[in-house]
Amino acid sequence: MQIANFTIPLGLGWMFSSAQTRLGAIQQTFLTSNNVTESAATMAYTLPPLPYSYDALEPHFDKETMEIHHSRHHQTYVNSLNAALEGTDLSTLAVDELITKLDQVPSDKRTAVRNHGGGHSNHSFFWKNLKPNTTIPTDLQTAIEQTFNTLEAFQQEFEKRAATVFGSGWAWLVKEPDGSSLKIVTTSNQDSPLMGEAVAGPGTSGVPILGLDVWEHAYYLKYRNKRPDYAKAFWEVVNWEEAGVRFRQA
Incomplete structure (x- = not known):
C-alpha cells in the first residue's frame, strides 16, 4: 500500500485501513451531531420546505x-x-x-x-402567507371593507399595529371565533391566536387569515430599526390567494 511517496509495509496495511475506518466514523458522528436537521424518521416535527426560493421575494424580503x-x-x-x-x-x-x-x-x-x-x-x-404578485379575492376584500371601510384603511391600521408591538411578536388578521367578522390582533413572542385568550391575551382569539412576524430576525438585515418599512413591504409579497382560502375555511 502506498500514500504519496511513502510505502506502508504489507503487514501494517490492516492498521492503516482500520484507522481510515475509525476516522470516517468519527467524521460522520461529528457531522451528524452538528447538523441542524435529523431524518424525518427520528423527528416528530420537521422543518417544512419553502414553496419558493429564498430570493423569490426580493427586493422586499431579502x-x-x-x-x-x-x-x-x-x-x-x-x-x-x-x-x-x-x-x-x-x-x-x-x-x-x-x-x-x-x-x-x-x-x-x-x-x-x-x-x-x-x-x-x-x-x-x-x-x-408569502408569495409575490397575487391578487386579493373579491370575497375577502369585501369582508375587509365591511370592517375597515377600505382595503387601504385596513392596510394602514395593520401596519400601525405591527409597528407598535412592543418587543417581539406578531400582527394578525383573524376571523372572529363565531365567524362574524374580521379583526386585527397582536400577540407577544410566539403566541398565536389559536392558543386562545387565556394564553395569548384578551381579544386575541380567532382563526388567522394573515400574519406578520415582527421579531427583529425577520427584518433587521434589510430594514434595520425601520419596522414600519418592513410592515409596508408585506403587501408586496402577501399571498392573498392563500388568505382567501383560509378566510373561506374559517
Missing part, C-alpha cells in the same frame, strides 16, 4: 434574511419542540392542534411547548 429565518430560526423551534416533547405522546398531534391544548401538556414542559410549538406553528403559517 434572500439572506429568508434563508437564515427559515433554515436556522425555524429549525431551532422544530428541534427544541421535539426535545421538549420527548417521552410524551403529544407529538402525534399536528402542531396547530398541539398549541390549542397547552393545558394538557405537563407543567414542566408547557412553557417550552408554548414558545417552540408556537414558533413552529406561526412560521409554518408565515411561509405559506
Whole structure:
C-alpha cells in the first residue's frame, strides 16, 4: 500500500485501513451531531420546505434574511419542540392542534411547548402567507371593507399595529371565533391566536387569515430599526390567494 511517496509495509496495511475506518466514523458522528436537521424518521416535527426560493421575494424580503429565518430560526423551534416533547405522546398531534391544548401538556414542559410549538406553528403559517404578485379575492376584500371601510384603511391600521408591538411578536388578521367578522390582533413572542385568550391575551382569539412576524430576525438585515418599512413591504409579497382560502375555511 502506498500514500504519496511513502510505502506502508504489507503487514501494517490492516492498521492503516482500520484507522481510515475509525476516522470516517468519527467524521460522520461529528457531522451528524452538528447538523441542524435529523431524518424525518427520528423527528416528530420537521422543518417544512419553502414553496419558493429564498430570493423569490426580493427586493422586499431579502434572500439572506429568508434563508437564515427559515433554515436556522425555524429549525431551532422544530428541534427544541421535539426535545421538549420527548417521552410524551403529544407529538402525534399536528402542531396547530398541539398549541390549542397547552393545558394538557405537563407543567414542566408547557412553557417550552408554548414558545417552540408556537414558533413552529406561526412560521409554518408565515411561509405559506408569502408569495409575490397575487391578487386579493373579491370575497375577502369585501369582508375587509365591511370592517375597515377600505382595503387601504385596513392596510394602514395593520401596519400601525405591527409597528407598535412592543418587543417581539406578531400582527394578525383573524376571523372572529363565531365567524362574524374580521379583526386585527397582536400577540407577544410566539403566541398565536389559536392558543386562545387565556394564553395569548384578551381579544386575541380567532382563526388567522394573515400574519406578520415582527421579531427583529425577520427584518433587521434589510430594514434595520425601520419596522414600519418592513410592515409596508408585506403587501408586496402577501399571498392573498392563500388568505382567501383560509378566510373561506374559517
